[in-house]
Amino acid sequence: MSIQFNSALNTHTATDRYGVVLAIYDPAVHCTLADFRVAARSLLGG
Numbered sequence: 647m648s649i650q651f652n653s654a655l656n657t658h659t660a661t662d663r664y665g666v667v668l669a670i671y672d673p674a675v676h677c678t679l680a681d682f683r684v685a686a687r688s689l690l691g692g
Contacts, residue, residue, distance in 0.1 A: 647690055649683055660686035 647668065652659045658671035658679060669686045676682035
């Protein structure tokens, strides 16, 4: 999983190795990118 800026969405997204978007960063929910990374990793069970 990687965290990248998605210019089409104008925000950060978590994507898997195939480029599938797993999560979209929302500052109201995740506060920081570090919090977003933790939440996205929990989606993958790791």
